[in-house]
Amino acid sequence: MPDQPTRARAPLSDEARFFKSWLGNPKLLGAVLPSGPALAETMAGVVDLSLPGPIVELGPGTGVVTRALLKRGIEPRRLILIEFDPSFSALLETRFPGVRVVNGDAYRLAATLQGKLDSPAAAVISSLPLLMRPEPVRAALLEEAFGLMQDRGAFVQFTYGLASPIRRSPAFIAEGSPRIWRNFPPARVWAYRRPGSAPPIFPGGFFAKLKPQAANGRRADANG
Numbered sequence: 001m002p003d004q005p006t007r008a009r010a011p012l013s014d015e016a017r018f019f020k021s022w023l024g025n026p027k028l029l030g031a032v033l034p035s036g037p038a039l040a041e042t043m044a045g046v047v048d049l050s051l052p053g054p055i056v057e058l059g060p061g062t063g064v065v066t067r068a069l070l071k072r073g074i075e076p077r078r079l080i081l082i083e084f085d086p087s088f089s090a091l092l093e094t095r096f097p098g099v100r101v102v103n104g105d106a107y108r109l110a111a112t113l114q115g116k117l118d119s120p121a122a123a124v125i126s127s128l129p130l131l132m133r134p135e136p137v138r139a140a141l142l143e144e145a146f147g148l149m150q151d152r153g154a155f156v157q158f159t160y161g162l163a164s165p166i167r168r169s170p171a172f173i174a175e176g177s178p179r180i181w182r183n184f185p186p187a188r189v190w191a192y193r194r195p196g197s198a199p200p201i202f203p204g205g206f207f208a209k210l211k212p213q214a215a216n217g218r219r220a221d222a223n224g
């Protein structure tokens with residue numbers, strides 16, 4: 001009997017991939033859908049292109065923010081992506097030639113990057129679902145990121161919440177972007193830098209004007 005023709009399986013869309021991963025581990029993903037281009041471009045826009053050195057992305061997922069970073073003209077070899085989900089890591093490897101992908105735990109930042117940074121990083125761009133972790137873990141991540149970055153480097157994080165997902169402190173400046181309505185759900189980008197490092201990133205950001213505040217509480221359904 002002749003072989004039955006095998007039906008080619010259509011590749012999954014990024015939305016379907018993301019949703020499938022979310023079903024398997026909602027706390028790891030922290031969002032049901034990948035970020036939209038407006039949010040990704042706002043995050044990538046925080047990177048100071050005058051600074052040399054690697055750019056570390058935490059929780060790249062299917063690579064929307066990675067794509068926005070590359071679109072800004074950042075060379076692929078400067079990017080190091082840390083992704084916990086092995087299927088996303090494999091996808092990123094094939095999707096972004098020349099970009100280094102580390103399948104590992106971004107919350108153990110220094111250990112995961114051990115021996116991988118040839119100079120201090122210019123920026124750490126995070127889409128991790130930070131609010132799934134207790135406040136001391138978030139603060140420790142920021143501290144580790146500052147330890148790996150040059151003085152003018154920025155730690156960038158998005159959130160669906162109203163407040164900074166990391167409790168403010170005199171040790172750093174926290175600046176919030178205007179709310180990005182063209183994202184589902186609407187989100188805000190936060191940039192954390194050492195005091196006095198550079199002019200404001202989001203001059204129009206309402207929250208940029210506020211005094212130190214309490215951090216967001218934990219939310220079961222929210223990112224950052």
Ligand SMILES: C[S@@+](CC[C@H](N)C(=O)[O-])C[C@H]1O[C@@H](n2cnc3c(N)ncnc32)[C@H](O)[C@@H]1O
Nearest residue numbers: 028031034035059060061083084085105106127
């Ligand atoms: C909200 S998704 C963001 C994905 C993508 N950057 C975007 O904006 O669409 C969070 C991502 O963080 C990853 N992630 C969660 N915990 C992680 C960890 N400890 N280390 C590395 N990646 C992690 C998830 O697998 C997921 O890809």
